[in-house]
Amino acid sequence: MLLLVVLVSLVFDYTNGFHDAANAIATAISTRALTPRVALLMAAVMNMLGALLGVQVAKTVSEVITPPSGLHGLTVVAAGVIGAIAWNLITWYFGLPSSSSHALIGGVVGAGLASASSVAWAKVVDKVAIPMVISPIVGFVAAYGVMLAILWIFRKKNPSKVGRRFRIAQTMSAASLALGHGLQDAQKTMGIIVLALVTTGHSDGKGVPWWVIVLCAGALSAGTYAGGWRIMRTLGRKVIEVDPPKGFAAEATASVILYLTAYIWHAPISTTHTITASIMGVGATKRLSAVRWGIAGNIVVAWVLTMPAAAIVAAVVYYIVHFFGA
Template sequence: MLAGAVGLRADAQAAVLVLVVVIALVFDYTNGFHDAANAIATAVSTRALTPRVALLMAAVMNMLGALLGVEVAKTVSEVITPPDGLHGLTVIAAGVLGAITWNLITWYFGLPSSSSHALIGGVVGAGLASSSSINWTSVVDKVAVPMVVSPVVGFVLAYLVMVAILWIFRRSHPGRVGRRFRIAQTMSAASLALGHGLQDAQKTMGIIVLALVTTGHSDGTSVPTWVIVACAGALSLGTYAGGWRIMRTLGRKVIEVDPPKGFAAEATASLVLYVTAFFWHAPISTTHTITSAIMGVGATKRLAAVRWGMAGNIVLAWILTMPAAAAVAAVVYALVHFFGA
């Protein structure tokens, strides 16, 4: 009898583990179509690339970027320490469902919020609701601080890059400059898509590793190859599905983007993504970084060139993302735990 009960519990745990992996990959997919606009909105709005070509390029570069490292994944997997077994899997599933819900809400309204911070917020919210151990040092140092610093750096650096471009090409023919930067934008958009894959696919890898550690299938020191490939594939498929609502917001509603501005914003955002992933191991927001960079290049024309009303709505979504996803995750955890008890 005892052996049978243990076997049934093991089977149930395995089934829930598979469900958690599927939910995590669904999040990865929503992350792809939610954040597809990050890499290609400016390139599409300046006609450097057609929408379908841009999406295909972004999907391929997302896939390649996801294969470049796992340090960000390890950071995400260390945010909370949930209970072992089925209870721990419930906590993780609730956190990811909270992030998916917030992604869908902001996608519907066309607001470029952060999938990264939705995921961290969801996991922390479920952790608080379940009284799990939360690594607040990691949350502050690797999430909260970069959340504030990366948009500021993106804005200032993009502003300076754009000022340099304006000065270097001040005597050049505008039409000729525009054509050259339209070509350069294909490279800067590809670079940004690579950085998006490097950052965002790893976050889902971290969640799956956390689930594997919770059930004793991993010690957390490495990321299995199948996890890397699955997360890269889900993100790429989601990216190719497109995120037209958010693309319109980034490409048209914040500033009027021309090829030099698009190149400056994309190149700057790419640099910030690479530095934080490889040297800080921090899961920063691709959305925050490119949006602030777009604002930065727009401010070189005049402050009024930035549509600050729309920018204010975006910043409000940024502020609400972590607590909103945390609240949804806490409710999901409470419901699942109540009915499962």
Template sequence: MSLAIVITVVVVALLFDYTNGFHDAANAIASAVSTRALTPRVALAIAAIANLFGALLSTGVAVTIAASIIEPPSGARGLAVVLAALVGAIVWNFTTWYFGLPSSSSQALIGGLVGAGLASHSEIHWMSGVIGKVIVPMIISPVIGLVLGYSLMIIALWALRRANPHRVDRGFRIAQIFSATSLALGHGLQDAQKGMGIIVLALVTAGYQSDFVVPVWTMLLCATALAAGTYSGGRRIMRTIGRRIFPLRPVHGFVAEATASSVLYLTAFVVAAPISTTQVMTASVMGVGSTRRLRAVHWGVAREIGLAWVLTLPAAALIGAVAYPLALLLVP
């Protein structure tokens, strides 16, 4: 098996992590920037550093991606499957980034894997993997974010009902530095592992390792790629999350970030499920916004985001399936 093909897959996987970074950077910093707790450049630097360290905290999600979704054929055809899956995810990431839609990089990667798997007649673990470890957590996690964000916001409003509004805003702007950092750490914990999982799947498929243990060099490369992508921006999506869904105040931003962080840590450490940071943060913003009144949330924007979520899996799967025969041309 040509080492050059494996290196190509690793490089494309790092490109996916990079696009994941600039696509999803807005999740961690949009509310902090919107409430002026942080300037965009400082917020991006904090998010990049936190993503870097978060990526080194666990490998449970990476193992889920590598071992529980598909079982590609060994050798060159298997590497073509992995490469086509990455192409599907990257193309969809660029498409939704261009239109400023906060779609899920996680769903895009899973969709790419499934599409390439179907095109190659690979074994797909539908019930135990795709449905049990991906789709169910991805449906439940934003619901938890919505309900928990709403509940915590109600508690915060009641606790602060007699407080001075200016002091509250000042205090929560400072608190948002920590909550945004925590969310970025959770984003690194979740999203860098998807690239790690793909690289491990490629190494196993090519016969370079026999188990699904994530090598240290893979963790470091994926963490660096995600951090670099995070620092490069994501301003289009930042406007959608930070302003278009609901006009956030510092207390709203803090509660939404704290809520999303809690869900990310729970799913990464407890169930090792690859959930979407984008979905969880967006749902949390909707939850805190709904406490003011339902009309305060721009539900038309929410419908656009929901449509992107619904389309992500099948669209990335279609791209992955189309990319598979092209990827075959690159392998001997």
């Protein structure tokens, strides 16, 4: 059962990769800074490297609930991950860039509530709910400011030359964002596997085994290389018309937020929320109507529904499995 939970967690990590691959490279592809295959390969490699850079977020995720010990506890953990996978697949199918991070937290909390496990509500509020609200706001405002600065600094330059230079710069900002995605998102699966190990007495929860880090890094990287073309179209073309300076500003802003929250706040924030809000922020510098608010509204609805929807699916899975004697 433990091996099954580890496998299901790695499947989630894989779906996270192809679901969130668009985060780092959609704008770079839409501005033709990178070709699709080169962009995916770059994102996969940077995801792998980012996953090896820390475990602080993993520790936060592993402490969200305290499930029962043994087989019952593993059932709780597995149900939570399956709930997250289900929501990832639903939003991927409709091309909505929802948060894999919050799907995972929502699934685990839903399974925890269904099983009467102890839920660390203070940690959920402080490390998940508050950052979930703040990070998109910061992304929008900061990206708006960065884009205004770029427009002012290069106001007298030839637009075509500026575009060519930012196309090169965007390669670096996309790589930086992919690194931040690996740093944040691989750790969330690490935290779930550590939770399963603690439940079965194979870990004290104080660290993350090296093999867990390697497996999660590999699964996320493989999923990223598989691509997420539906979501790329939404982020790269449907929210705003993206050019290289806008793409650079959005990616650079989102990258900084990902690094700061991982290393300072140890919070599992959403890469999806952060880059999408940053894209909206740079688009708003042209005029508010430049942002396609209808598409943006659909994305926000998906954000709001993510945690409760994943929680409900996880609770149903737990009840079904528990009913049949797990």
